[in-house]
Amino acid sequence: MEAIYLIGFMGSGKTTVSQELAKKLEVAVYDTDQEIVKLAGKTINEIFSIDGEEKFRELESKVLYSLPLKDAVVSTGGGIIGSEKNRAFLSGKMNVVFLNAEFSIIMERLKDDDTRPLLSTNNIEAAETLYNSRIPFYREAAFIEIDTSCKSVSIIVNEIIQRMKK
Numbered sequence: 001m002e003a004i005y006l007i008g009f010m011g012s013g014k015t016t017v018s019q020e021l022a023k024k025l026e027v028a029v030y031d032t033d034q035e036i037v038k039l040a041g042k043t044i045n046e047i048f049s050i051d052g053e054e055k056f057r058e059l060e061s062k063v064l065y066s067l068p069l070k071d072a073v074v075s076t077g078g079g080i081i082g083s084e085k086n087r088a089f090l091s092g093k094m095n096v097v098f099l100n101a102e103f104s105i106i107m108e109r110l111k112d113d114d115t116r117p118l119l120s121t122n123n124i125e126a127a128e129t130l131y132n133s134r135i136p137f138y139r140e141a142a143f144i145e146i147d148t149s150c151k152s153v154s155i156i157v158n159e160i161i162q163r164m165k166k
């Protein structure tokens with residue numbers, strides 16, 4: 001099986017869905033954010049505050065290209081589509097799934113989470129601008145789009161499997 005890449009904004013459910021999807025398909029699961037933390041030996045907040053976003057993006061691309069291309073589900077960071085090279089890497093693949101969710105639902109899901117340096121509940125306007133600016137890039141890179149706003153994780157997993165069969 002070609003690796004499946006889940007893309008989408010922070011809080012769209014990529015990490016949660018990737019785990020259940022990989023379990024169901026009996027393949028390995030990777031999360032680019034977790035791989036970056038392992039590689040850097042620092043949290044994402046520390047990488048952003050000590051080394052800067054540019055360094056984070058460098059590590060993110062390095063991790064993306066190093067993960068297995070087969071028998072895996074890869075959950076990607078929300079900003080993976082920011083780099084032209086990453087977009088080219090993803091758009092050459094069939095199994096790229098865009099998990100979308102309404103902005104208000106994302107903010108509700110992440111309201112008590114302070115692990116995402118680019119998402120501040122104190123600056124909702126900036127977060128919404130970032131969200132709106134990225135949607136066209138997720139759409140362009142993905143073969144399948146699923147709105148996760150009002151769906152359970154198991155429904156989303158089944159929908160991904162069904163739509164990949166087509």
Ligand SMILES: Nc1ncnc2c1ncn2[C@@H]1O[C@H](COP(=O)(O)OP(=O)(O)OP(=O)(O)O)[C@@H](O)[C@H]1O
Binds near residue numbers: 008012016077
């Ligand atoms: N379908 C869903 N319905 C309700 N809550 C969900 C759903 N999917 C994920 N969540 C919740 O939303 C939060 C964010 O989910 P998750 O970490 O999987 O998102 P993500 O897309 O991986 O975010 P990031 O890119 O920032 O790592 C978690 O608390 C998770 O439990």
Ligand SMILES: O=C(O)C1=C[C@@H](O)[C@@H](O)[C@H](O)C1
Binds near residue numbers: 078079080
């Ligand atoms: O949307 C983004 O740019 C990010 C999303 C997270 O998954 C992390 O990759 C990091 O916090 C940056």
